[in-house]
Amino acid sequence: MAGNPERPSPMAEHSLPEHIADELRRDILRGKLVPGAQIKERDNAAEMGVSRTPMREAIRILAQEGLVVLRPARSPLVADPPFDEIADQVVVLLALEKLSGDLACQHATQDDMDRVRAVADRFETTFYTADRLASFETDMEFHTAIAAASRNRALAETHRAYLARLWRIRYLTSRRRRNRATVLDQHAAILDALLKRDRVAVGAALDTHLGTLTEDIRQLFITEET
Amino acid sequence: MAGNPERPSPMAEHSLPEHIADELRRDILRGKLVPGAQIKERDNAAEMGVSRTPMREAIRILAQEGLVVLRPARSPLVADPPFDEIADQVVVLLALEKLSGDLACQHATQDDMDRVRAVADRFETTFYTADRLASFETDMEFHTAIAAASRNRALAETHRAYLARLWRIRYLTSRRRRNRATVLDQHAAILDALLKRDRVAVGAALDTHLGTLTEDIRQLFITEET
DNA sequence: AAGAAGATTTTGGTATACCAAAACCTGTTG
DNA sequence: CAACAGGTTTTGGTATACCAAAATCTTCTT
Incomplete structure (x- = not known):
């Protein structure tokens, strides 16, 4: 539980998933998450102090952007395109x-x-x-x-x-x-x-x-x- | 509970959200869901016999495609662009x-x-x-x-x-x-x-x-x- | 009778529990 | 010692419970 303890009120203007996506995106661009690395939604969610649901959605956003790739029944990966x-x-x-x-x-x-x-x-x-x-x-x-x-x-x-x-x-x-x-x-x-x-x-x-x-x-x- | 009662096994090859998205897409294109109509995730999920989670994801897919528009804290709408x-x-x-x-x-x-x-x-x-x-x-x-x-x-x-x-x-x-x-x-x-x-x-x-x-x-x- | 304030309902957002498939570990066997 | 079979753990997918904001309905006031 290293995340911030204050639970943000729901229905915020800039949604929680987007905020998480921003965070992950920065981690990827800054190199904290290297291409090919796994993004386990449980661990990452816990690390950021949120539940899996918004984390899932954030991952989908990044997948849509092409920064992560989704595999059926497997952990998403940080994209590493040829x-x-x-x-x-x-x-x-x-x-x-x-x-x-x-x-x-x-x-x-x-x-x-x-x-x-x-x-x-x-x-x-x-x-x-x-x-x-x-x-x-x-x-x-x-x-x-x-x-x-x-x-x-x-x-x-x-x-x-x-x-x-x-x-x-x-x-x-x-x-x-x-x-x-x-x-x-x-x-x-x-x-x-x-x-x-x-x-x-x-x-x-x-x-x-x-x-x-x-x-x-x-x-x-x-x-x-x- | 008008949906099919058989619970499909998880981790199917073509995911449930995609299947739901296909269904909704057809409804929109065929005119069953007219532009401007609300898509309430609770009702639609119940109608198709699935839970809200995959329905949510399906709606996001369609939003990504531009067929529905998301509003903060409001029901998604079938897109009706000028x-x-x-x-x-x-x-x-x-x-x-x-x-x-x-x-x-x-x-x-x-x-x-x-x-x-x-x-x-x-x-x-x-x-x-x-x-x-x-x-x-x-x-x-x-x-x-x-x-x-x-x-x-x-x-x-x-x-x-x-x-x-x-x-x-x-x-x-x-x-x-x-x-x-x-x-x-x-x-x-x-x-x-x-x-x-x-x-x-x-x-x-x-x-x-x-x-x-x-x-x-x-x-x-x-x-x-x- | 019309408008406003408050209670109730509806609804999307989030957290959590449970399931099955995949991965992993381990002990056994050839 | 290598390889395989079995069970255990991990992990993503789904269902469900709970919360607060928005909308709606109710009722009281003017």
Whole structure:
């Protein structure tokens, strides 16, 4: 019973399962739960001081996001997808992001554009600070802002799901990017094209950006010798 | 207790929640559960002779698919999205399907192509039979076969999710399509381009096909005066 | 008669108990 | 000593009990 003893009142605004899912997600991304590890709902629930029911639901949420895999009648595992599978997901993510950029050029309000620019600026300032995680999260926020600017809720939601699924691997690549300055340049190019509402240029810039991502991931897998 | 009395043994191959979800999905698509209706987990669970736990999970599955919406501390509802939201989803579906076609041109095996052709043939034969539902399901199978031919599992899965979400509305439009023969022509065009592995032509054919879908949906909303 | 305050019911969220299948341990046997 | 059979433990799946928030109904007041 290492968990917090105070029993939260039911029907909270942000549900308990989501809170648990957030917790587990952080554990996975931070590496406390390594890929391939078992997630036993009894133990984890006890450790967090909650019952199995919300823990179950939290695990389902993460399974939906692709961070854990469910096996029939067996403990769920932290996902450990092979390179090909991740590459496939990156392809889809790229398509979603290009669609986002394209739609944003057509439908984004000035407010949307301003928000994207603001996040890009913030990314630039946090880029050289020590907090890698904060910088990375701002990076993700940049892409999320573009998806939001598409003014297509379904697209933004699906994009968010893919981003979550690739979160960990992107975090791993972000700390070993050979030329980290390229990221800044690429973001600048995307932002520039977006502000001009140049659909072709946006597509090209995103192609470049996520193309290097695929290459980075490949390198990561090679050095890890998975 | 109108449900079947035999208690199925746990750990079945196809889990109970999925089975319940299938049941509910059919009820929604067939119109037994109309959009906007409440889904009370207690009542529905009792009606199907299962407990609330698997019913809950089934409802989450459908929520994930977008067929039902969850409200905090309230009964889930059968989704009843406004036109704009559905239009947004169709835009994403179109993008996914164009990506599928594009990748299929590059990576599909001959077997994949044969399967697509087989489904297209089957659709043509069932098209004029009385069973609208069977014909419609074959139509959906055609699009699923293309997604499978992309050889991208993530893409196929996301595509499947969107297809499920739009299942009902597409079923409704399929029975009021003004010129039903166009569908056959459009499918033929898609198949033709696909077999030639002509990426541009596939994209164009899919644009046409799903363009008419959007128009059909718009008409449906106008006549329904939602 | 209309509105508000309080009691009751309904309902989803959570905790817990029980079951069977899978995994694990152990003692026996060839 | 290896391999297998049996029982024990572990674990996820399901059912059920309980709780509090929301909704609904009741009744009292104006």
